[in-house]
Amino acid sequence: MIAPESLAAKLGNRPRLDRQSAGGLVADYVRELIFDGDLESGDRVPQQQIAEALGVSRIPVREGIVALEREGLVTVEPHRGAFVNRFDGETIADHFELFGLIHGFAARRAAERASPEDVSNLEELAGEIGKARQSDQMLRAVSQFRDELVRVGGSARLNGLMRSMGGIVPGNFFKAIPGAMPIAREGFAKALDAIRAGDGDRADRACVEMMRAHANNVIAAQSKRKAAKK
Secondary structure, eight states, X not given: OOOHHHHHXXXXXXXXXXXXXXXXXXXXXXXXXXXXXXXXXTOBOOHHHHHHHHTOOHHHHHHHXXXXXXXXXXXXXXXXXXXXXOOSHHHHHHHHHHHHHHHHHHHHHHHHHOOHHHHHHHHHHHHHHHHOOSHHHHHHHHHHHHHHHHHHHTOHHHHHHHHXXXXXXXXXXXXXXTTHHHHHHHHHHHHHHHHHTTOHHHHHHHHHHHHXXXXXXXXXXXXXXXXXXX
């Protein structure tokens, strides 16, 4: 477990948080501590220390912890606090395998149900993914494509599932993970080509393969970040 003085030093350099989004930003900071290995499996999340270091009350810290528990990163034990769940290469691979299955299901549904107008909309959004060169542009373009994919597939529940699983990497995924942008361009292009052809199997497979490639990159990036601290 990270020493209290080390955590204080790490968090002491953080900017103070905007009250409106403090809970979400607290969650992202804790994700970073977990991803970088500063908080390891079984460690207790030091909520008071985080609140003091970030200049917020315990309320947004608790809100952040609730979000992290929904994502499966921590477990809250009554009267004891929040504890970090297992987080290693296998955990990351499992996460992206499930994420790929959800995307694949949405793509399969879209291939079966898309109208010519739906396909045109997806093509336009895929074009934005192809043109994006900055991480914030890519994040926005991918989010819009996913939203349209879910809409075309006709399952609002999928949108909730996707959003609940999106936080394993802190911050902007495409900024944090080297090589993520070309993987997304290729993967969504393949999925769109299959949707255009009405081939649900191929659309599903393209999404699963894309998420497996992302998993390999995330595992490599996490290992590199942890090694840099030693």
